[in-house]
Every structure is written in structure tokens, then in C-alpha cells.
Amino acid sequence: MSTSTPGGPLTSERILEAAEETLRRFGPAKTSVVDVARALGVSHGSVYRHFPTKADLRDAVVDRWLQRMHPALAAVADGAGQAPERIRLLLWTLAETKWTRAQDDPEFFAAFAELAEDARTPVVAHIDFVVEQLTRVVAEGVERGEIASRDPRRTALAVFDAMAKFHNPAARAAWVRPEVDESFANVWALLRDGLLPRDSG
Template structure:
């Protein structure tokens, strides 16, 4: 029995077609041919080529960042949760880039085409960071008058470890040490100031 033509099946096949032909040459007709259906059948699920490519991009981003929301909502102390969340984001991006560089390069092209999809995805991640930082403020671990703005600053400050523009650096043997240094600095900057910390700085 033939597999039902669902949106998920179409997206999986589209990813295969993009890998085979590249984003510049892959067409909806290629996807339909690979599925053994008419291109009209594909268009019934995705009305335009752009809509199909945006959906593939969204699917890839969702898979690349799977598990981040659960980490953000966890019950570990906020400083450790922030470290874990940033580390998981970095590792997921690095794994995608190093394990399948051809497909990663393909999605770099699609990401540039799908600015609204990317913007919405970044907003979701910053919201997760905001939740972690708000938890830290509530627990007394962090201090900031504006958790949302601080979350965006943390996201931007760690761009080297998640922005695909820096993918060429992710195989550097010193990249993990650089990541630890940046995250340690950020966590220290968020910590609630205490007299003991003042003594450490002056003593």
C-alpha cells in the first residue's frame, strides 16, 4: 500500500530533493516526481514553492532545536539551566553543521529566504531565555531590571556559538574553551551582587 501523501511526507521528500539538486535547482516538479504524484498534489498541501521551502526551513529549525523548551522549563538552578540551554543550542547547531555539511549549506540558503520564519524562531528562543532569567531573578540568583532585554543580549552575545555565519569556527579545537569563557562571563554578570563578591573583587 502506498504511503499516504501527508505534509510530513512531502517535507521529508523535499529535504531529500534539496540535498540532491541544491536549493538553486530543486523544483516542486522534482519533489512531485520523487513522490510519484503530480505537482498539483504537492500544491494542495503547500500553495507555492516559497511556502514549501518555508515549511522545510521551519521543520529543520524545529528539529535542530528540539529539547530546548524542556530545558528552559526544567527545575535545575537557573545559572546551571542557562549554561545547559546555551550548551544544547551550540551542540545542536554544531552537530548539524559538522555531520552533514552539504545539507547544512543548503539550509543556510533557505534560512536567508525565510526571514519571517527565522525571526519567529529566534523570538521563541529568546522567550525561553527570558523564562530562565526571570526564574533566576525570582530565586535571587540573577539581578536585572529587564529580563527580556537581558535575554536578547545573552542570545546576541553568544552568536558565535549558534549563528550559522560562524559555522566555520565550530571545529576549532579551542571553541569549547571559548564557549565556556563567554558563558561564565555572562552568568557572572547576571549574578546578584553580594558583599562577599565585593570582597572577592577587592581582596
């Protein structure tokens, strides 16, 4: 039997929306399941029926935030154009989305960044997803003769790691524009030269 509230049936999505707003207002250290339940007008037991532990709720908040980026990243990977440019655009989309959200919603992004440090499962799943998209593009580039790589997945991992300061929330203090845009362009130029076949110039 579902629990009803003035806003309708209590769903996982409504709980996560309330959790985001509560985190935005109070931060992770001062946000409890009771606070989230109070914001929804339900008992904390009702929240626990959807998320058995506080850690489960926090992981779900992180996962929901990260999942929002995946459709745009997959669209870039599936798009047209040469592989090196699609890799650049995929990395740019990943980074610029986080830069924008950090600027437009700093309170929640700070809370998200803190939660993400402990939320290993959703973060690993997100990294796996991004690397999978990069791997597909690298492999396609190898087939077309646009990229030199003996192991597309290892290449994708190396590229992802090399660009970490542009997409890892732990490095958000350095996301100052326009400096970060220029830094991104410089690092990408170096990576691109390493990805191109030697006879590409």
C-alpha cells in the same frame, strides 16, 4: 480527496521529507518543486495543493528543522537547578545541536543555512521561542536572587545576541572543534559574571 502514491497518501510531512532529501542531493539553487514531486512520484500540482508556492515549501522545510530543537530547549528551561546553569545549558543545547547537525549532515545543513537567510517568518518564530525560554529562566533567577536583571526579556535578548556566533548558521565556518567549545566557555564565563548579583562573587 487526498492524493495517493506508492508510499501511501500524500501528506505535508512526506513532501517535507522528500524536499529535505532533494535539497541534500542538489542544494537550494538546483532544487525545484518539480524535483520534489518527481521524488514522490506525483505531479507538481499535487505538491502545490499542500504548499501553494515554492517559498511556502522552503519556509516549511526551515520551520520543520528548527521545530525539532524546541522540545529539548523547553525541557532545559523547565528543568531543575540554578538559573545561570540552566541558561548556559539552554544556550549549549541550542549551539551543540547545530554543530552536530552541521558535522553529521553537512549537505543538508548547508542547504538549510541558505534557505534560512530568506525564511524570515520561521526564523523569527524560532528566535522568539528561544528568547521566551531564556526569559522564563532569567525571571525565575531574579525571583530566587540568582540573577540581577531589571528586565528579564531584555537580558534574555542580550544573552542570545551575545552568543550568536555559536548558533547562527551564518557563522558555521567557525564551528571547528575543540576551538569552538573553548570559545563558548570563555564567552559564557563573561556573560555569567555579568548576570550574577554583585554580592555573589
